[in-house]
Amino acid sequence: MVDYFAGIDAGSVTTKSVIIADDRKVLGRGLVQTGISGAKASKQALDMALSEAGIGRESLIKIVATGYGRKLVDFADARTTEITCHARGAFEKQRSALTLIDIGGQDSKAISIDSGGRVKSFVMNDKCAAGTGRFIEVMARVLETDIVNMSEIALSAKNTAIINSLCTVFAETEVVGLLAQGAPRDEIARGLFASVAERVGSMARKVGVNKNVYISGGVAKIPAVVCALTEYLGTEVSVIEDPQLNGAFGAAIIAGESQNQSWT
Numbered sequence: 001m002v003d004y005f006a007g008i009d010a011g012s013v014t015t016k017s018v019i020i021a022d023d024r025k026v027l028g029r030g031l032v033q034t035g036i037s038g039a040k041a042s043k044q045a046l047d048m049a050l051s052e053a054g055i056g057r058e059s060l061i062k063i064v065a066t067g068y069g070r071k072l073v074d075f076a077d078a079r080t081t082e083i084t085c086h087a088r089g090a091f092e093k094q095r096s097a098l099t100l101i102d103i104g105g106q107d108s109k110a111i112s113i114d115s116g117g118r119v120k121s122f123v124m125n126d127k128c129a130a131g132t133g134r135f136i137e138v139m140a141r142v143l144e145t146d147i148v149n150m151s152e153i154a155l156s157a158k159n160t161a162i163i164n165s166l167c168t169v170f171a172e173t174e175v176v177g178l179l180a181q182g183a184p185r186d187e188i189a190r191g192l193f194a195s196v197a198e199r200v201g202s203m204a205r206k207v208g209v210n211k212n213v214y215i216s217g218g219v220a221k222i223p224a225v226v227c228a229l230t231e232y233l234g235t236e237v238s239v240i241e242d243p244q245l246n247g248a249f250g251a252a253i254i255a256g257e258s259q260n261q262s263w264t
Helices: 038-053 082-094 133-142 147-156 168-180 185-207 223-233 243-259
Strands: 004-010 014-020 026-033 060-066 098-103 108-113 119-125 213-216 237-239
Touching: 004 038, 004 082, 004 243, 014 038, 014 243, 026 038, 026 243, 060 082, 060 243, 082 098, 082 108, 082 119, 082 213, 082 243, 098 185, 108 185, 119 185, 133 147, 133 168, 133 185, 147 185, 147 223, 168 185, 185 223, 213 223, 213 243, 223 237
Parallel strands: 004 060, 098 213, 213 237
Antiparallel strands: 004 014, 014 026, 098 108, 108 119
């Protein structure tokens, strides 16, 4: 008989769910916009993952919730922190010491993970939008484009506009001023991604930059962010497998480990 486990990452912007079996492989994935009801989004994400896995909720041995809205997942059997789940998910994939940079919609974090998968240290920014997906969304709107195009023009820019403010409100004013002065949009875009890299990269330096550096979260899918971080840190930054689902995957692994000691 196969045992199934689920992890739910209830984020402020998106809610993710992952289902694994005894072999730890992902069988089902779910991702929905959190919207105004984290509880409803959690159920929707889990149902989406169950549908892909081809099983019913009654087949789940344990559900572990994490993320900003983990307390809203009333059907979860356990809850644990984002740091723990992101670290566990990353280590399960890489099986080596690493530095993990996670950038979500409204927070960012840097985690140092040792060769045994333990969290050595971490820094988290959940008080300010600087260095988050929200910051990038706002700046794309100011540049009258979308995030995909903003990344593309930034990567094509030959020069970098200097963005002095890391605060979203002040940076927005600064960008408006640069546009009024005739600064090229591609150089401004590159400068904005450089400011994200500075904000998040400085957090990574605080916890210690390992030779293996990975990025997770939805923002990891933006090539200009990865490029800017690589340039800022002076070492290659790689996108972890299924970056947006890493926290939910880690929660599912923790669910399985709690029931099967041979997993640890």
